[in-house]
Amino acid sequence: xxxxxxxxxxxxxxxxxxxxxxxxxxxxxxxxxxxxxxxxxxxxxxxxxxxxxxxxxxxxxxxxxxxxxxxxxxxxxxxxxxxxxxxxxxxxxxxxxxxxxxxxxxxxxxxxxxxxxxxxxxxxxxxxxxxxxxxxxxxxxxxxxxxxxxxxxxxxxxxxxxxxxxxxxxxxxxxxxxxxxxxxxxxxxxxxxxxxxxxxxxxxxxxxxxxxxxxxxxxxxxxxxxxxxxxxxxxxxxxxxxx
Ligand SMILES: C[S@@+](CC[C@H](N)C(=O)[O-])C[C@H]1O[C@@H](n2cnc3c(N)ncnc32)[C@H](O)[C@@H]1O
Numbered sequence: 001x002x003x004x005x006x007x008x009x010x011x012x013x014x015x016x017x018x019x020x021x022x023x024x025x026x027x028x029x030x031x032x033x034x035x036x037x038x039x040x041x042x043x044x045x046x047x048x049x050x051x052x053x054x055x056x057x058x059x060x061x062x063x064x065x066x067x068x069x070x071x072x073x074x075x076x077x078x079x080x081x082x083x084x085x086x087x088x089x090x091x092x093x094x095x096x097x098x099x100x101x102x103x104x105x106x107x108x109x110x111x112x113x114x115x116x117x118x119x120x121x122x123x124x125x126x127x128x129x130x131x132x133x134x135x136x137x138x139x140x141x142x143x144x145x146x147x148x149x150x151x152x153x154x155x156x157x158x159x160x161x162x163x164x165x166x167x168x169x170x171x172x173x174x175x176x177x178x179x180x181x182x183x184x185x186x187x188x189x190x191x192x193x194x195x196x197x198x199x200x201x202x203x204x205x206x207x208x209x210x211x212x213x214x215x216x217x218x219x220x221x222x223x224x225x226x227x228x229x230x231x232x233x234x235x236x237x238x239x240x241x242x243x
Contacts, residue, residue, distance in 0.1 A: 027142040027191065028120050032097050034190050035140075038183035039100035043078035047108045054220040058135060058237060059084055061215060062164040065239055068130025072156065074119055075137020079105035082112055085133070093125070096137075119149045128158045135166045143176060143193045146200075150207035157242035163209065164239050166217070170194040171232035179227060194231075200238055209240035 035042075049055050059081060071092045073082045078101060082094035086109070094105050095117035102114045117125060119134075120141060132153055141149050153163055174194050182190035195203075201212045217235035222228060 024144040034188040035098040038185050041183045043104045065162045066131040070130045072129040072132045074134040083109045120145045131162045138165045147203045154208045161242045204240045210243045211241040213239045
């Protein structure tokens, strides 16, 4: 092949790579726009937990593994868990990439610290935490951005700090799916990602985490939701430590 042909081919490949990269981020932006649209509907009229036993279980399991008081919640939504961590005496920073959710948090819990934070973007918090808690949020990150998002989270944990994510897996081998009409909005189609534990463990280790540990989700309202049953979806928690 002549040098000029080779250069053209390389330029084409580089453009293709840029295009593929922008697609991954585009999907994250599409999800974000979706959450902005449904944030108020998702938050409901008042602060309440629809699955209090499960939430308490999850918070307690996280707290058991936490060594310190500084907690970052990622994808906090309406702030229910962040408010509980605050009640329990933790210094919590409630974050989400949707400003509408943060408005709800400010209105419901004016004493909470809140900040816009997108897990797929490199660190912008200028602070390190003893623990990071994400309930139902990481599953919306485009799977092509899984490892780099985990790396971002690792970068804002203190050494030995613990990450706790609530994730889903599918017994039918589904990797990702979309729900149209999400939160009752015909304009919102939402992406969900399923991870087999071995897969997320590999990604966590690649992202620099150690001591990966799994916990099955106890029985909850999610066991009866038809859209989850038909896809063979069950939830679990993963804990991992920043090396
Ligand atoms: C299913 S809701 C869960 C909200 C809350 N954790 C709860 O349990 O009620 C998912 C949340 O993750 C947030 N989220 C999704 N992708 C995110 C990202 N890349 N960075 C930050 N937040 C994200 C959404 O805005 C939304 O608030």
